[in-house]
Amino acid sequence: MKLPDFIESASLNSLRSRIKAPLSFYKLSIVLPAPQFKRRDPPPPPPVLIPVQGLDVDFGSISAYPDGTLIFDGRRVLIHIRDVADHGGRTHIPRFHISNCRTLIEMKSSGRFEKYVVAEAEDGNFYIRYNTGPLKITKLDVCQNCLENLAWDGFFNQMSKNSRSAIVSKFSPKRFFEKYPKSLHPVVPVYTSATAPINDYPENWDQISRELKRQLRYRCQQPGCGIELSEELKNFLHVHHKNALKNDCRPENLVCLCIGCHANQPNHSHIKSLPEYKTFVSKFQSSANF
Ligand SMILES: [Zn+2]
Ligand SMILES: [Zn+2]
Ligand SMILES: [Zn+2]
Structure with missing residues (x-):
């Protein structure tokens, strides 16, 4: 027996949206490119003393x-x-x-x-x-x-x-x-604020988010939304980090949200001032609840 395609099945999708079930089951099969981070600079060497002999x-x-x-x-x-x-x-x-x-x-x-x-x-x-x-x-x-x-x-x-x-x-x-050390400066910490690991997107973030959107077939994963955006409209689809750590790109920390649902996440109201948010709302007002 061939299993139905759970993502494409119209009856399953209508059932899912009636019971307001999230599309979270997709995550089980999500495989994303490994995040690549900029190689961190080695800690700076201790200050070099220019010889002052004589x-x-x-x-x-x-x-x-x-x-x-x-x-x-x-x-x-x-x-x-x-x-x-x-x-x-x-x-x-x-x-x-x-x-x-x-x-x-x-x-x-x-x-x-x-x-x-x-x-x-x-x-x-x-x-x-x-x-x-x-x-x-x-x-x-x-x-x-x-x-x-x-x-x-x-x-x-x-x-x-x-x-x-x-x-x-x-x-x-x-x-x-x-x-009595020559340098009066205290020992330099291993990492300075400039070289410490930072909460930033990996270098291949575009690739990771593109891949997640593609594997989720350009659908918003927000329960009660699930709006389907075609590839051409994928710019209205964002990938959100649940724990707000931009460098944590494990599939379970990522969620694909339409710009409308993304703007409703805590501390995300700034999204509502983006022109594409306004375009999105006017375009899809009827089909969603933002
Ligand atoms: Zn002396
Ligand atoms: Zn977000
Ligand atoms: Zn949405």
Whole structure:
């Protein structure tokens, strides 16, 4: 025995509309194209710090962070004197500073601060210019006043010379930047508002909605309506997301509605101001109840 075509059978359709049964049984056989979403951009990389090694800076552009470290252009830096000169045959190799220490405060008050440069090197090597010659990579020690200022490894100036030397030689800019990161910005979340999954239509939404309308033979699924629109009138037929999530395109979340029934869904009254809504109502007023 051949089963009747439930969609086309006039007697079944009139029975269905008399008992106001929805066309929901169609959904059992609905097969839709898989939604395709725009590939999400990977999370943005952490902010890139442009190296500022050996950059001449005005004293005014260096500030002290509340934790005592030195800030230039929104990041933690080390600073040191770059240009050194012989003084009676003796060259004083400068120390580098990690903190707004006593030495810097004195330098500042004597107006000598502009001789400093900022650095971010992690290996303890700095560019030093001797007697106006070319820059030379030089290993520098950390300033002891800075160590005391930050109480680095428990450093204080009244310690024995050996204990102080031990802490100085153990100090490395790498460890310093581990404790006091260069970037003052907090860790970037995995997804920003720009890359988070969004409630939006899949890229092939036109294909999905076209396919649903076709498989439902251009009929409104609203109980009590069921208006049949031919393919030419399919623009009066909308595909509505029951849970309002435009990215949830499972057949059970989709319902095919004429524009009249769609406009009656919660929060959809804006549809009534569309020109095609007015056209639709004037065209089909007699056959439907909107
Ligand atoms: Zn210092
Ligand atoms: Zn809708
Ligand atoms: Zn309808």
